[in-house]
Amino acid sequence: MSRSGVARTIDHDEFDPIGTLALVVLYFVVLTVMWLFTYFVEFLGHGPTVVGLLPLG
Amino acid sequence: MRIHTYEKLWLAGSFVLIVGFIVTVTYGSVGLGIDMIGEEADGVSPDEISSDERFSEPRVEQVGENEYEVYVVAMTFIFQPDPIEVPANSEVTFYVTSRDVIHGFEVPGTNINSMAIPGQVAELTVEFDEPGTYGVICNEYCGPQHHTMEGSLVVTPEWEFSQTELEVDAPESVAQGDEIDLTATVSNGLLETHESTVNVTIGSQTTEQSITVDGESSENVSVTVDSDELGPGEHDWTVSVDDQEESGTITVGNETDTTESVPASVGTETVSVTMNPADPTRASRGVGYP
Known part of the structure; x- marks a missing residue:
């Protein structure tokens, strides 16, 4: 596995780390789903919840 | 400074996430009224x-x-x-x-x-x-x-749901021929008027009485029974209203019994000791009992 001495220079926007992008998008999706689950299912789903003295509901 | 397109993408994504977190918490607080536990109330030592x-x-x-x-x-x-x-x-x-x-x-x-x-x-x-x-x-x-x-x-x-409390005033014993007066006090802890039924059972006699108790007040229910109808002996009574129940026993004695019981209760020391063999003071003096 010898490295070839040939180096290719590319333009700033030609660099295209699509795998990294996919990972970051996946990470964002996981974060969003986890947040929705934590807040709406685990927190709001486990009522009764402490409410303010002037509830609007 | 040049920022790569992908980098712009995830920078924007991060902002959207942060705004999303803030929006959900704000929705919970403003829309649903969710609050923190307060300590506005005055403390108490x-x-x-x-x-x-x-x-x-x-x-x-x-x-x-x-x-x-x-x-x-x-x-x-x-x-x-x-x-x-x-x-x-x-x-x-x-x-x-x-x-x-x-x-x-x-x-x-x-x-x-x-x-x-x-x-x-x-x-x-x-x-x-x-x-x-x-x-x-x-x-x-x-x-x-x-x-x-x-x-x-x-x-x-x-x-x-009710906040009914029941208190009953009944004699422990009456002489044969006297009337038994039983008074039940029903109090209502709610602010609204409460309607209920009071059931009173004395011996084998049962009466039912509907009552209306105003908010934060009480009403009395009186039941009078002639002891002749019950006959001598012990009679259980029960008063119930909502989920409350009180009970006790009334002894109906004949007149001679009642008169005798009076001196016994104010009897001399000798008499009371004789009547109460379980007196601990005597036991501690080492007096044995059969």
Whole structure:
């Protein structure tokens, strides 16, 4: 596995780390789903919840 | 500075996430009214709890239509009152304090969870929509019996909820031929008028009486029975209203018995000792009994 001495220079926007992008998008999706689950299912789903003295509901 | 397109993408994504978090929390707070546990209520020193008008008598109190206040005192290793009984479809404000060390006030499975700190009063308002039974546990280690410290919270259906208290005044014994006067005092702790039925059973006689008790007041129900109808002997009586029940025994004696019982109660020392062989003072003097 010898490295070839040939180096290719590319333009700033030609660099295209699509795998990294996919990972970051996946990470964002996981974060969003986890947040929705934590807040709406685990927190709001486990009522009764402490409410303010002037509830609007 | 040149920023790569992908980098712009995830920078924007991060901002959207942060804004999303803030929006959901704001929605919860403004839209649903979710709040933090407050300590706006005045504190109470543990040694003043017994004389504090809020906590001297831990209780559920109606303060408005569908609005209740519950004063909870936690101590090693119980909660007072226990059970806490509130109606469904109500808004309940708990005021929680501790008499000794730091305790927890948690209703497992719900978001009701507060510390009970001596000297401080935690204030939390909760809406109960559905009837149900919950437990209450202490979640702060408070001593060797911490694991046994539990209470219960019962949300009863609205139509079943009452704060009726019953007190009965009945004679213990009457002479044969006299009338038995039994008075039941039914008090209503709610703000609204409460209608109910009082059932009185004396011996084999049963009477039923409908009563209407105004909010925060009481009514008396009197029942008079001729002791001749019952005959001599002991007769059990029971008075019940809503979920309250009181019972006792009335002795109907003939007139001679009654007259005799009077001197016996004011008898001389010799007489009373003879009548009470289990007298501990005599036992300690080493007097043996057969």
